[in-house]
Amino acid sequence: MYKLNPGTIPHSLMGAFFATQLLFGSALAAELPFEVGIAKSITVNTQRQFEGTVEAINKTTVSAQTAGRITYINFDVDDYVEQGAVILRFSNKEHKARLDQTVSALAAAEARAKAAQQEYDRVSKLYQNGTVAKSRFDQAKSEIDASKAQAQSADAAVKQAREQMGYTTVKAPYSGLVVARHVEIGEIANPGSPLMTGFSLEKLRVRSEVPEQYAQAIRKSNVATVVPGAGDNIAVKNLTVFPFADPKSNTVTIRLELPAGIKTVFPGMLVKTRFKIGETTVLAIPSSAIATRGEVTGVYLIDQDNNVALQQVRTGRVLDDGLVQILTGLRERDKIALDPLKAAIYLKTRAGDTK
Numbered sequence: 001m002y003k004l005n006p007g008t009i010p011h012s013l014m015g016a017f018f019a020t021q022l023l024f025g026s027a028l029a030a031e032l033p034f035e036v037g038i039a040k041s042i043t044v045n046t047q048r049q050f051e052g053t054v055e056a057i058n059k060t061t062v063s064a065q066t067a068g069r070i071t072y073i074n075f076d077v078d079d080y081v082e083q084g085a086v087i088l089r090f091s092n093k094e095h096k097a098r099l100d101q102t103v104s105a106l107a108a109a110e111a112r113a114k115a116a117q118q119e120y121d122r123v124s125k126l127y128q129n130g131t132v133a134k135s136r137f138d139q140a141k142s143e144i145d146a147s148k149a150q151a152q153s154a155d156a157a158v159k160q161a162r163e164q165m166g167y168t169t170v171k172a173p174y175s176g177l178v179v180a181r182h183v184e185i186g187e188i189a190n191p192g193s194p195l196m197t198g199f200s201l202e203k204l205r206v207r208s209e210v211p212e213q214y215a216q217a218i219r220k221s222n223v224a225t226v227v228p229g230a231g232d233n234i235a236v237k238n239l240t241v242f243p244f245a246d247p248k249s250n251t252v253t254i255r256l257e258l259p260a261g262i263k264t265v266f267p268g269m270l271v272k273t274r275f276k277i278g279e280t281t282v283l284a285i286p287s288s289a290i291a292t293r294g295e296v297t298g299v300y301l302i303d304q305d306n307n308v309a310l311q312q313v314r315t316g317r318v319l320d321d322g323l324v325q326i327l328t329g330l331r332e333r334d335k336i337a338l339d340p341l342k343a344a345i346y347l348k349t350r351a352g353d354t355k
Contacts, residue, residue, distance in 0.1 A: 031306070035337075039333065046277050047275060051209075052226065052272070052273040053208075054204055054258075057257070059197070059198070060197070062087065064192065065191055068189065069189075071089055076178060076181055078177065083172055086169055088183070091168070106154035109153070109154040112147045120143070123137055176202075182194040203258075207254075207256075209251040210254055211252075214252075224276070229271070240254065241254050242254070283326045285330070298310050301330070302336065308347050311329055
């Protein structure tokens with residue numbers, strides 16, 4: 001095939017010739033039946049990977065707030081509970097009797113306060129007219145003050161009894177799964193006795209222990225990714241780096257708050273955590289340009305004469321935007337075929353034409 005020799009081009013046309021080469025490539029480049037790319041150096045994050053455990057942010061053990069016999073249990077382990085749903089009930093007979101008693105006491109106190117108010121109004125008028133002594137007026141005022149105080153005390157007792165009555169019905173503080181049930185129907189529970197333990201799946205986080213030498217870089221970058229066993233990687237924005245290290249393991253605890261609604265992880269699950277600790281420059285090409293031929297991983301390299309050959313390469317980490325790191329086998333600015341299949345067909349066709 002004829003190749004242009006720059007030495008045969010008049011000096012006055014050399015500038016136009018090289019400008020054409022820069023804009024459109026060589027005449028042979030136009031003949032290649034596939035797109036051509038270039039290996040480029042890009043800046044990427046330097047990362048370190050560790051293990052982590054998923055845990056629920058909202059994990060609660062619901063305890064009894066009153067004493068009583070358990071008469072009803074609505075949920076068991078592994079049941080999903082909506083927020084506000086009734087978990088269990090206590091026998092409320094004693095509480096109801098106490099409430100009725102306080103309501104009656106309040107009614108009596110209010111009646112006494114009303115009578116005292118009427119007596120005070122009557123005595124007050126007589127005192128203003130000078131028909132009763134001041135001692136009688138002071139007595140009436142003392143009686144109304146005492147009756148009002150008794151009514152307020154009775155009202156507080158009613159509120160307390162109603163609150164205790166409400167404690168006989170235990171409701172879920174948030175939606176989640178039951179992971180432990182601590183009581184059975186018929187048991188007597190006292191205030192503070194554990195009833196059920198559950199956690200919410202809406203808010204999760206990952207706890208990871210990292211060597212202390214990486215803690216400062218991780219705190220500075222505040223960039224991390226959670227890699228579950230299945231599903232897509234999860235980008236994390238909120239990190240909590242503990243300000244102290246474990247003296248036994250020389251590790252620092254880091255908490256990674258996961259976005260709401262993640263369905264691919266659950267509490268207790270073992271995952272990988274990746275943290276940015278700096279930046280570095282790597283050689284990268286589109287991952288679509290990688291060709292696998294048996295045990296050989298390579299790319300179709302195009303030389304300056306547009307000759308195509310399979311070049312073995314060693315790849316590194318997968319990067320963003322569909323790129324892959326090249327460790328060995330290519331140099332920056334090397335031209336490669338972006339479609340390995342078309343390049344292989346083209347190479348085979350050219351080999352057949354030369355026979």
